[in-house]
Amino acid sequence: MDLRPLRHFAAVAEELHFGRAADRLGMTQPPLSQSIQALERRLGAPLFARTRRSVALTPFGAAWLPQVQAALAAVEALEPAAERILGGQSGRLELSFVSTADYSILPRLVHRFRDLYPEVELALSEATTDRQVAALAEGRGQAGIVILQGGGLLPEGFSYLRLLREPLIAAVPETWITQGRLVPAAGRLAPAAVTAAPLILFPRRAAPYFHDLVTGYYEDRGARPRVVQHAIQMQTIISLVSAGMGIALVPGSLRSLARAGVRYLDLGEDPPHLETGLIWRRDDPAPVLRNFLRVVADEADAPR
Structure with a gap:
């Protein structure tokens, strides 16, 4: 349906006067009357009850008016909506992340991005680094927070930005300390105590x-890790530590994951550092991704 007769109908219905409606529309009254009559013929029912002194909506016209007004408002909103999409102020951003990011960089990024772009739908999904790389390579998702050293071995066409570098610490069962099985010194755990303990590992x-960083810590000290359990969720690893199954080497930001029965201790003698970064496809033209990258760059450069 042509929008012009709908606009004509809405103007007359809101003014209830053909002359004022014509002035509002910037046209003369006769073509406005002809447009309304043609619309009524098309609909098969009168929209207005006319007399020489007044114009009133028919029951049908009164019932149809809100729908016409809503349709016209929606059409008028299309151009500004397109501008917001092209400017990255609205749309959808799909972001995946490793579980460790939930305790470090992710909350800050999400908070900042939502403050700046409240109309953007932010779809978050937790996944391991390997699954994120595979999904992005297949065109699924737009960006991922991963654990890779300097970008690691990424497929062709990917970009990488370092977000965070933090030391590994030891998560140990509280009972092992109270029972004297582990004896930290000034809140630090000696390398010999780490390498002698059973390990829970990704x-x-x-x-x-991450795996090689942990095992490399042992190898650098002439030891081989005694892995008693693998787990891919950080919450699961910490739960197993709490149960006394073994210790785990985890990012320092995991101190914020408080769990009964778990103590976090610094590693003595030059602990290894874990790097967390963002990956994305360079050929992704999405404006929302461009804006997200600006937020990420600001957060990555911000002092801690």
């Missing part, structure tokens, strides 16, 4: 860099 397929 499987290498899920987080190769």
Whole structure:
């Protein structure tokens, strides 16, 4: 249906006067009357009850008016909506993240991005680094927070930005300390105590860099880790530590994950550092991604 007769109908219905409606529309009264009559013929029912002194909506016209007004408002909103989409002020951003980011960089990024772009739908999903890389390579999702050293071995066409570098610490069962099985010194755990304890660890397929960083800590000290359990969720790893199954080497930001029965201790003698970064496809033209990258760059450069 042509929008012009709808606008003509709405103007007359709101003014209840053909002359004022014509002035409002910037036209003369005769073509306005002809337009309303043609619309009534098309609909098969009168929209107005006319006399020489007054114009009133018919029951049908009164019932149809709100729908016409809503349709016209929706049409008028299309151009500003397109501008917001093209400017990245609205739309949808799909962001995946490793579980460790939930305790470090992710909350800050989400809070900042939502403050700046409240109309953007932010779809978050937790996934291991390997699954994120595979999904993005297949065109699913737009960006991912991963654990990779300097971008690692990414497929062609990917970009990488370092977000955070933090030391590993030890998560140990509280009972091991109270019972004297582990004896920290000034809140630190000696390398010999770490290498002698059973270890709970990410499987290498899920987080190769994280896995190798932990096992490299043992190898650098002439030891081999005694892995008693693999787990891909950080919450699961900490739960197993709480149960006394073993210790885990985790990012320092995980101190915010308080769990009864778990103590976090610094590692003595030059602890390894874990790097968390953002990956995305360079050929993704989405304006919302462009705006998100600006927020990420600001957060990555911000002092801690």
